[in-house]
Amino acid sequence: MEKSAIFRDERNKLFLDIMNSIRDALWVLDKHGNVLWVNNAAKRGLFEVSDIDLVNQNVLEMEKRGLFYPSIARLVTESKHFINTVQVTQNNQKLLVSGDFIPDENGDIEYIVSHARTLSETLNTNMELEKAEELLQRYKSQIRQLIWEKNKDNGEESFIGKSKAYVASLEWLEKVADVDTTVLITGETGVGKSAFAAKIHQLSDRSDKPFVHLNCAAIPEALIESELFGYKKGAFTGANQNGKTGLIAAAENGVLFLDEISELPLHLQSKLLQFLQNKTYIPVGGSQVQKADVRIIAATNTNLLELTRTGQFRADLFYRLNILPLNIPPLRERREDIVPLLDFYLKKYNNKYQKDHTLSGNLTDVFYNYDWPGNIRELENLLERLVITVENKEMDLRDLPDKIRNEQLGQISSLHALPANQTLTEYLNQIEREIIEETYRQLQSTRKAAARLGVTQAYIARRFKKYKLKVVEEKDLTTME
Template sequence: MADKVKRLQELNAELENVFEYSFEGILLTDADGTIMKLNNVSASFMKLQKEEAIGKNVRDLEKKGIFSPSAVGKVIEYGKSVELVQSAIGGRYVYVRAKPIFDENGKINRIVSFTRDLSEIMLLKKQLEEMEDELNKYRRNFLEPIQIKGISSRSEKMKETLNHVHKLAGVNSDVLLLGETGVGKSEIARVIHQLSSRKGKPFYMINCAALPESLIEVELFGYKGGMFTGGDPGGKKGLFEASDGGTLFLDEIGELPLHLQAKLLHVIQERQFRPVGGTEQLKLDVRIITATNRNLREMVQSGLFREDLYHRINIFPIVIPALRNRKEDILDLAHQFLQEFNKFYHKQITFSPKVLEKFLSYSWEGNVRELKNVIERLVVLSDYTVVQESDLPEYIQEASSAPSDLTLKEILEEVEQSIILKEYEKENSSYKVAKKLGISQTAAARKIKKYLE
């Protein structure tokens, strides 16, 4: 009898070690979602001590913003296993698998959930695309996102752009914004205005490709009374005059007709203009921000854009990178848009891990605008709480199919192994490896042991 008791004690100790030293966070609740047991990994995701978490209900923790949505809550709601991505406290994303345990009557008795940190996966995915010697710089940028007036980014390229935005906002120089359709040029223009000394003054914008040639001139320069049949007899202010003291944003500047390019050059150089039909030059104090998705240099060579105007507006160009070149921002943007549309449409939609994987692998030719439109469509049209891969537009499903026979998990594991072993070979210390890669020493030691075996 004593031997059996001793064996049971040893077995229990072994199970406790397996539970505690698992790579994943493990959490056990009762049928109502009250936490009964969890390991340190799971507690660390919630930024709580184990003793603090035990006895708490997952619904209360969700209300406090510890995580969202609750996978255990979904199991209770649906009565079956659930896989989803949570946003966890501290700006992290975690992948959660929650499973119900049924009693002999088929009722839920316990719920166990397994949690894995997606932030580390995102880091390793970035390493797949960059040179090894960029590791330290990338880790620093990943962990310290920059935010300016609501625009946040973890991407090195976008951080550089936002740093330029911050510097140029402090002066009154005209700015040229360059980037593909949908990257957020109008948002950047607004940020420049809001950060500048003109923030309390007018901000106007016009898309030079959206109006006929005759209307663009009137919109920009205004007209004197009596110029047009049916027009305002007192005349009309143009956007230049309306923007006096503030900022005027000219989007799609490459579409501006040549004769208006000449008038614009005069305004930029002389800071004065003449309304259509007027004879008097009006003085102007306005900051002009231009933007285009076209190659203005090629347009100059083709005679479609004035060379003197090009050199005048190209003094301070800001290039806004395409979304496919700053993929580390995709999950943050997706989560931001999802929250926005859930609130607007009074829904509680979330995305399955496969959907987020597709988001990361798709090229997003329409950039941030396309991502936002896709998420709005998914929120509106989804019949279920958790959006699955099959709910995505067909072109995203097809275009983002991985060409490799390896799964994303296998690819990332290979990259992780290469990085861990190379750093360990150089440092010969799990502590130094942990410090360099921004992970805990326990995690570093565990990974080194795993990959050396």
């Protein structure tokens, strides 16, 4: 879908109506200066032309033709930061124009947004300039949100899932992104903590500033302090003669992501706490206090609260990090997301390696019931391995790694072993009760449990009575008769 298509989506009609009701001219461009969308004020006030005449035009070419000077898009592209200037049109109209960009995941320009009003309507005061910048930031935030919603609907990589638990995590992500304070992301290995941190940065007001990632477990304890805070000339033997800028300084005005924060040595935890409280730090070998405007996002796959009880993590640092906690559920707690993830990564690696593999029903069932201790990372890596190594078009149980295949087949075999003290009828009843009880426990709805098991809701109601199972709301049973 072309990028400008997001502005023609019927679901965004209210958003576009609001933008068109604004008397100031608004332009949205791609990184090359091509016009993706303008509001009605831009068409009426500048050129008195139709939407078709402006959309798909290139503002750099328009500048060369003398329609206006200077091009705000050109200035933003050259400087890569917010620009506020006076622009003169072909009919000698003077405009106060502001421009800024929305970055992609790498921090490069993806979209440019500009806002313009005539100087005759603008009081030349600092207050008015601040209002113009505030408006532009608001428009940028709304457009970022629009793009984020579109990407989620299209199954953006690392953000695939419709389960209740996962959707709740995504909704919380959107909320914490708008608040400029510390976030602590928790979750097992492979659930996507780094992707969540990067998305918080992308949706925040700091999106056009650096995103710096430090894995606290990947750097030797002797080096992590200098890596984080930097060091001055001659701080230690072997140090760079000119000193070194630390990652906190490198993340100025942006975000510093501290992955595996539980691995940060105790003696550095106090320095990090000082920075979180005062936004100040002292480089290794230095004496001057440095200030930095940096938002901290931390992540861990361990229980930090438990580590505070054993003295392995400072309690005051934990509570300072835990202002906005964000937990990402493991795959075994959102099994309804497993099949969509399988479809996504199968398509991804089929395309990458020019294959045409499919999954057999038996293999899909095994994947659905597997606990995925490595979560999304394990699922993705396994799909890539199978796509590369399997020769048959349809991938089946025989293609699984021995560990997973033996584990899953062992579970299946144990289900078919008839205990010596039970008849077949008793054993089948026991299995049916366990399956219905577990399915209902996961879904908390007899209607959903019936749909999952491929039976009617009335059938589930009869089995609840037969096995004396408890339902959350008694009205469920009465409505099923």
